[in-house]
Amino acid sequence: MSAARSTILEGIRSAIGGAGVAASGGRAQTAPSRARPARPVAAFVENAERAGCTVQRVEDVNTVPEAVAAFLARHDLGDAVRCAPEPFLDTIPWSRRSAMAIETGVVRDGDRIAITAAAAGVAETGTLVLSSGPDRAILNAFLPEAHIGILRSGDVVGSYEESWTRLGAGADGGWPPRTVTWVTGPSRTADIEQTLIVGVHGPSLIHVIVVGDEEA
């Protein structure tokens, strides 16, 4: 509808008195102090827990299967797990916990538990940063009852701004990825009488496993 396009653009130009100019650089912005914590991993854990996640720290990938199994047992979630097709998740020695049935791929309707690897964790609000891509699956964070996010301690950054930079580093298929989603706590609503209930369309449980020895 190009007639509409030119009417609107002309309308704007007559309202602002001429053609506007889009700035070429970004403006100077300073992240607030809580986005520059002295100990980012500790701040991440504290804020993620405040938002309603459970968080567990493990030394390396070898202890991840045990941590996942313990989480499933604690919440009586069964043992079938859908794991996003990410190379990093492939390095986890799942065979150490052979009772769990790990299937790789995009979550399906009816799956109760799904795992994703977070591209970054943002300390300022305890936020997991997930992205789309050839071996990523955004849906794994949305369809199941419980979502387990695996985050390398070295990928924890202070601010959202830094998380964009971190996404740029590993982006295949162009920067930024098609979809970037920040997840901060379980799905919730207060739409019925302003009473908070968790687990609307997304998961009611979010467990974050922080892998690595930063600030350990």
Next chain:
Amino acid sequence: MEPKSRNFVADSNRALVDPVLQGTLAKLAGGFPDARRDAVSRLPEFDALRDAARDIKDEVLDNLDAYLERFEERVIALGGHVHWCRDAAEACDVILGICRGAGARTVTKSKSMIGEEIAINEHLEAHGIEPVETDLGEYIIQLRREPPSHIIAPAIHLTRDHVAETFREHHHELAADRPLEGGDALLDEARSILRRRFLAADVGITGANMLVAETGAAVTVTNEGNAELTMTLPKVHVVVASIEKVVPTLADAVTILRVLARSATGQDISVYTTFAAGPRRPGDADGPEAFHVVLLDNGRTATLGNEFRDILRCIRCGACLNHCPVYGAAGGHAYGWVYSGPMGAALTPSLIGIEHAPDLPDASSFCGRCEEICPMRIPLPALLRRWRQRRHEARLGSATSRWGLAIWAFVARRPALYRLVIAAAAALLGLAGGRSGRLRRLPLGGGWTDVRDLPAPEGRTFMRAWRARNHEPLEPAP
């Protein structure tokens, strides 16, 4: 939806005596405002971020054409489509065309105020396509065929019993005698019904909290996760957004996000914030095959050029509703259309015409709380004052108030006459007050004296008292 903003006075009077509505509104007073205050107290830089957020939007508005073109260019480069629409009818037709092109029968939607503004649901229904709202509150009011009563909590006027009753009426596939007590049971039922709709949908329509010119992304913010399912599961993702939603860069979006949720619900950040740009890329594991952005003007370019431009900075956080004594007493439906509270009173006349909303500029006590808390520093009381002036110029007020104002203006512009009239009036009213010093009744002052007495003036006018005070000898210096 046909605007009913004309009936603001009658409808708000009715709201004031509705005990159920008053019960649900009473909960609002403590909830969101307290949470906001706590969140702000955890962020010492909050006020500086408000300044930065305001400056970002002002920069955009000053150069809106250029940022929209940059956004469009990015979306097209990513393989998406941009549709420019002058008004609601054009936007509805474009969206219907996209849905038909996709052979859609069911369309899922995540809450969008622009969707409400253009009444897209009615348009799709009229053409045999079923729209399904997926935000829980929005789903409830869609079933009840009601407009939203709050811009971020659309079903805030309803009780649990209302919701249970509505679900029983509409969810025929479930046993009629099932238990439905408590929020959890209602939520479980809504989730399972909506999950099937998500999986069946051919097109997903979302709004956008922002459009990022730098990357071509639409930004959505939700707590439920419904926007992500709406945009990821179907083949086609349609974004509907008004033209002022664009921001220059991702860093600018971040600044605005830092004030948005804190102002809205008092969360540090909403549960889900998603940046979606373009269709699924080669090799992507999930995502839609087509990506459309519908850009709506519907009166914004006119507002950009007049004295109401500041309202275009609004990010629809809802804080001004939560802090407004008028909204808190009358609720959202009294405002008669999709937007309510101070932002609604300031914006609605721009979109539907002051002649269709002549009383909305009065929906304020001018206490100034809205301006004090608005994250985008929008001078809402000043905008309402300007609407009152416009209304007067358009000869829209009641004859009594217009005559009253004319007489007042005549007298006020003649200081000698003014003093004389006021002194006479003060003396008369003082006499009429008698011993009690109170007036039970006052001609033309029924609005005041019907519900309370007016204290009678005691003798001197303010001007006389002031003059006397200034002529009094000063205290001798020590």
